[in-house]
Amino acid sequence: MNLRHALYELKKILGDYLSIGREQIQFLPQNDSWLDLEEFEQVLQRREKLKDSQEQLRCLEEAVALYRGRFLEGCYDDWVLVEQRRWNDLYLSTLSQxxxxxxxxxxxxxxxxxxxxVLEIEPWRENAHRQKMLYHxxxxETSEALDTYQHCVKTLKEHLGTEPSxxxxxxYEQMRKHEVSTMLQASPNNLPKVSTHFxxxxxxxxxxxxxxxxxxxxxxxxxxxxxxxxxxxxxxxxLLGQYSDGVWWIDLAALSDPALVPQAMASVLSVQExxxxxxxxxxxxxxxxxxNLLVxxxxxxxxxxxxxxxxxLLRSCPRLHILATSREALGIAEEQIWPVPSMSLPVLDENSVSSPEEFILGLKRYDAVFLFVDRASLAWRHFELTREDAPFVIDVCRKLDGIPLAIELAAARMKLLPVEQILSRLNDLLQLLKDSSGMVVPRHQTLERMLDWSFDLLSDAEKTxxxxLSVFMGGWTLEAAESICADSIPPVGARSPRPYAIEKSETLDLLTQLxxxxxxxxxESSxxxxYRLLETVRQYAQQKLREAGEAVALSVQHREYFLALSEEADSKIxxxxxxxxxxxxxxxxxxLRKAMGSALDHKASDTALRLVGALGRFWEMQGFFSEGRRRAEEALxxxxxxxxxxxxxxxxxxxILCVRLSDFPAARSYYERSLAFYQGLGNQRSVANLLNNLAILTQSQGNFSEAQYFxxxxxxLRRQVGSQFEIFTSLHNLAILAYDQGDIRTAHRICEEALSIVRAIDNKYWLSQSLSTLGDIVRLQGNYELSRALLEESLAILQALESSKWGFTSVWANLGHLAYDQGDYESARSYYEKFLQSMQExxxxxxxxxxxxxxxxxxxQRSEYETARTLYRQSMELSQEIEDKPTIATLYSLLGxxxxxxxNWRExxxxxxxxLTLAREMRNLRxxxxxxxWGSAKLRFLEERWxxxxxxxxxxxxxxxxMGIVVPLNECPMYENIIASIKAHLSExxxxKAWAEGRVMTLEEAMALAVDER
Structure with a gap:
């Protein structure tokens, strides 16, 4: 459409609303006029402020109805094409929502x-294919859903030359296995599995x-x-399904240090330090x-x-709900206290029913009786509740006040004793303790009596x-029990008879009996x-351990065992x-936490320091940065x-942990002290490791030349005295450094060498990180299929390792870069948001x-320019705060x-x-x-300086x-259109000639041309 024809059409449609002069054309808004574009944006902005989902839906419907086709259809000026893309993307995003x-x-x-x-306008929109699959x-319509996937594969191949994400x-796989309904209905959760009925x-x-x-x-x-x-x-x-962000179980039973309560919750929620x-x-x-619901x-x-x-948390999280369990109230103003009652108990009335079957059925409607019968049947499969033993069962449940744990302990004895003997022994024990001090409230006496009774029925070996076993926190293995609990332990200050000496060979049988x-x-696990103790039983047994005078000696054996375990793990991790x-x-x-606490409490300096040294890699890989640093500093x-x-x-x-926490001054201080110690010892291998640590630190601060030196x-040094793994880490780090400096060919070569080493030694975690690095390198070289394959392999390894969130961060970032280059901006945003969250944590x-x-x-790319400007400015503020010149230079270009x-051409x-000036100062960051x-070339194009x-x-x-890189796929259409347009304005x-002159320019000459204001 030429200008004359466009003006004619506009004048015909708009009439007096249009003012046409020699230099400009102006729309004259009046009271009865409105712009569909303005209304479209205003409706969507209004939706963002609404909370009611129905009102939000109506806004989306209204916005979609306003859209009548492409912006200025038939006009092909560059600025029009940009605006077309912006409004088109916004419309498609609205349809998706x-x-x-x-x-x-x-x-x-x-x-x-x-x-x-959506797909009629942009057939290559992968997210729309994914939505369509789910809704079918x-x-x-399972076959239609699977056909949609195959159509998606074909379309992406034809239009983008890529595979689905x-x-x-x-x-698609979940659909084939019919797992989608479960996936959609179940809230995220970590609720523990239990082996007995509720x-x-x-x-x-x-x-x-x-x-x-x-x-x-x-x-x-x-x-x-x-x-x-x-x-x-x-x-x-x-309640699963009623909390969209999940139901999460936080078990504090194993914690002895109150300072670790936030860490326990953070570990479950994958919130980083x-x-x-x-x-x-x-x-x-x-x-x-x-x-969320947190339990x-x-x-x-x-x-x-x-x-x-x-x-x-309650002060700042209005949608959060918490269900807590405690022996006493928390004392918070918002707290609703719900005392847990005893299980319902029957009153024996044999005349209230007409048959034995109805009588037994009536008894089982009471929770306490039903629990006893269920657990007794597990202990002795021949047990059935009869009219004859029903009175004994009722009395056992009543004597135990309907307390579930006590009933379960009593029912477990059915394997050895009939119910009437259980009742008689219970009666004898209760009578024995009736004249105790009276210092304990009756309900606590009830459970304590039950535990005393159960304990007294054990053999000496079982008691011991x-x-x-109460020395363990969070459970134990048979090997640990044999190593720590077997053999005779000299009692100190015992207030009870000398414990039984347990032979190592007895441990398994005794565990089975308990x-x-x-x-x-x-x-059981794969x-x-x-094994573990219920917390109530553990506390009871711990008191008995102290009375036996074995607590101190068992604590020493416990920490020595777990020190040995930690050091073996560190040598093989x-x-x-x-x-x-x-x-x-x-x-x-x-x-491990208990062992560390015990070493610090008892001033066992060598043990504490050895534990820090052995657990350092574990703390780093799992993201326990703050806890590890605190323990290291306490030990020092x-x-x-x-x-x-x-x-x-x-x-x-x-x-190392200070670097992860971005406390660079403290990190350098620790490294320099450590380096001085190792140099004094003549330990060249450790010196090499410290130099690598210092290189990572200086690279994090943007000092590339010093990092290269280190x-x-x-x-x-590592090639002389180090292990293959240590050589790998140096090479991998050098590859990342070359990448940061724009030397992609070198980065690729070094990363390939590093990858071959880490594959050979089969270190899964670092293999995943190396694959991620190489995946991003080949992306820049235009090999998108290989990039995706490498990144997916990295992701699969981390998932198999059940890595912490920290381990996934580089893969998320690199998958975001890949999706971005391929024009899948929705996926890119999703990956970048995960990356951002992890880094913020x-x-x-x-x-x-x-x-x-x-x-x-x-x-x-989605024409959300104000959002982009805000994000760039936030990034700039952070980068200037930490004086990160490479990122600042990058941001100047992006803002351009x-x-x-x-x-805004002058800007x-x-x-x-x-x-370019800052890049030159940083030794030409390519x-x-x-x-x-590239931005300067586009500017010259828009200025018609061909x-x-x-x-x-x-x-x-x-x-x-x-550099060994290509034009990103998402920039190719603009790149080719600009070249074609320039060729149309210049002779062949x-x-x-101009192209050839540009190709032979030095970097300095090219940069000088770009900054020239003529």
Missing amino acids: LAESYAQLKEYAKALEQCRR YLVG PETHKV IGRELEISEIKKLLATAQLVTLVGIGGAGKTRLALQTATE VRSQSLTSALSDYLRSKQ VDNCEHVLDACTQLIEA LLCR ADKSLVVVE DQRR NTVEQPFWLNSLKTEHDN TGMECAAVSLQARALQVAG YEKSLA NDNKKEIASALYALGNVAT HLALKGQ AHSLFAQS GVIISAL PEAAKLLGACESLRET SNFA
């Missing part, structure tokens, strides 16, 4: 229609659910053994906008810490082992059997056995007389800035590209010039330079060839 809203209302036919409308499946393929309590559960519907905090209060944990678990299970704020604040930030079990022994944490009596819980040892340390984390305090080698390793661990010096300002500008790039979108020129040169644009594009091509010879 409308589809999701219909799906939430189960109006799948309407949801499918929105997906079809949910209306029972892992998310899309995962949905009995009764329907009324109690109903009341608790009603309380949770109106109160943020409900606390189940009762004595140990009252059934608080099982009642909370069953209630939470029945943050240096600049407390962990409580980090948890508040994470939960603030989420709809916090066993609060009583860390009551103050629980109260402080929960009170803080049960008491010794399990049969329900005093030890057996937990790789090993573990970077070998082919890594998954086994990493899982072992995760499983024994509570015991007042330990100047300890062995220098132990101090040196603990200092190194402290430095890496190369470390690598030279760790307060890594450098990477937070990177994540923010990556999200800004996505917003720019954004200025071009708004036709764009200034920003590109600032980017990745930054090529971005600024020869200069051609020269700059030629310089860009030459630089890309030197003039274009070839």
Whole structure:
């Protein structure tokens, strides 16, 4: 459409609303006029402020109805094309949101229609294919859903030359296996699995659910053994699906240090440590906008810490609900206290029914009787409740006040004793304790009596082992029990008879006997059997252990055992056995914490320092940065007389964790002290490791030349005295450094060498990190299929390892880069948001800035320019705060590209010039330079300075060839259109001449041309 015809059409349609002069055309708004574009934006902005989902839906429907086709259809000026893209993307995004809203209302036919409308406009929109697959499946059209996937595969191949993302393929696989309904209906949760039936309590559960519907905090209060944990678990299970962000179980029973309560919650929620704020604040930030139910079990022994944490969370998280269990109330104003009653008990009335069957059935309606019968049947499969033994069962349940744990312990004796003998022994014991001090409240006396009774029925060997097992926190293996609890232990200050000497060979039989009596819980897993004590039983047995005078000696044996375990794990955690040892340390984390606490409490300096040295890699890989640093610093305090080698390793661990917490000054101090110790010892291998640590530190601070020096010096030493793994880490780090400097060919070569080593030694965790690095390198080289394959392999390894969130961060970032380059901006945003969240949780300002500008790039591509500008500015503020010059240079260039979108050409020129000036100061950061040169070429094109644009594009091509990278796929259409347009304005010879001149320019010459204001 030419200008004359366009003016004629506009005048015909708009009439007096249009003012046409020599220099400009102006729309004259009047009271009866409105712009559909303005109304479209205003409707969507209004929706963002609404909370009612129905009102939000109506806004989406109104916005979609306003859209009548492409912006200025038929006009092809560059600025028009930009605006067309912006409004088109916004419309497609609105259709996608409308589809999701219909799906939430189960109006799948309407949801499918929105997906079809999206795909009619952009057939390559993968998210729309994914939505369409799901909605077909949910209306029972499985074949259509699977056909949609195949169509998606074909379309992406034809239009983009790519395969569907892992998310899309995962949905497809779930459909094939008919797992989608479960996936959609179940809330995220970590509720523990139990091996026995939950009995009764329907009324109690109903009341608790009603309380949770109106109160943020409900606390189940009762004595140990009252059934608080099982009642909370069953209630939470029945509430799955009502909390969109999940139902999470936080078990505090194994904690002895109140300071670790926030860490326990953070570990469950995968919230990482943050240096600049407390962990409580980090948890508040994470939960603030989420709809979660947290079940916090066993609060009583860390009551103050629980109260402080929960009170803080409730103040800042309006959608959070907490169900707590405790022996006493938390004392928070918002708390709804719900005392856990005893299980319902019958009154014997044999004349109330007409038959024995009805009588027995009537008794089983009482929870206490039903529980006894169920557990007695598990202990002795021949047991059945009869009219003859019913009175005894009723009396046992009544004597035990309907307390679940006591009933279960009594029922477990059915394997050895008939019910009438259980009752008689119970009667004798209760009579024996009736005249006790009276200092304990009756309900506590009831359970204590039950435990005393159960304990007195044990053999001497069983009693001794049960008491010794109380030394464990969070459970144990048979091997641990044999190593720590077997043999005779000299008693100190015993107030009870000398314990029985247990032979190692007896341990398994005794454990089995204790399990049969329900005093030890057996937990089966795929790789090993573990044992644990119920917390009430553990505390009771611990008191008996102290009375026997064995507590101190058992504590020493416990920490020595877990020290040996830690050191063996540390020696093998970077070998082919890594998954086994990493899982072992995760499983024994509570015991490791207890061992560390015991060493510090008893001033066992060498043991404490050795534990720090052995657990350093575990703390780093699992993201326990703050806890590990605190323990390292505690171990180093007042330990100047300890062995220098132990101090040196603990200092190194402290430095590594400080780097992860972005406390660079403290890290350097620790590293330099550690390096001095190792140099004094002549330990060249450890010196090489410290040099590598210092290189990582200086690279994090943007000092690439110093980092290069440290890496190369470390690598030279490691090639002489280091292991293959240590050589790998140096090479991998050098590859990342080359990447950061834009030397992609070198990065690829070094990374390939590093990858071959780590594959050979089969270190799974670091193999995943190396694959991620190489995947990002080949992305820049245009090999998208290989990039995806490498990143998916990395992701699969981390998932198999059940890695912490920290381990996934580089893969998320690199998958985001890949999706971005391929034009899948929705997937890119999703990955970048995960990356940003992880970095924010760790307060890594450098990477937070990177994540923010990556999200800004996505917003720019989606024509969300104000959002992009905000994200870029936030990134700039962080980068300037930490003086990260490479990122600052990158941001100047990105802001320049954004200025071009708004036709602010002078501002764009200034920003590109600032980017190039800073890149030159940083020794020619080629990745930054090529971005600024490409932006400057686009500017010259828009200014119709055709020869200069051609020269700059030629310089860009030459630089890309030197670096070994290609034009990203999502930029190819614009790149090719600009070249075609320049060729249309220059003769073939003039274009070839300008292009050739650009190709032979030096970097300095190309940058000088770009900043020239003529």
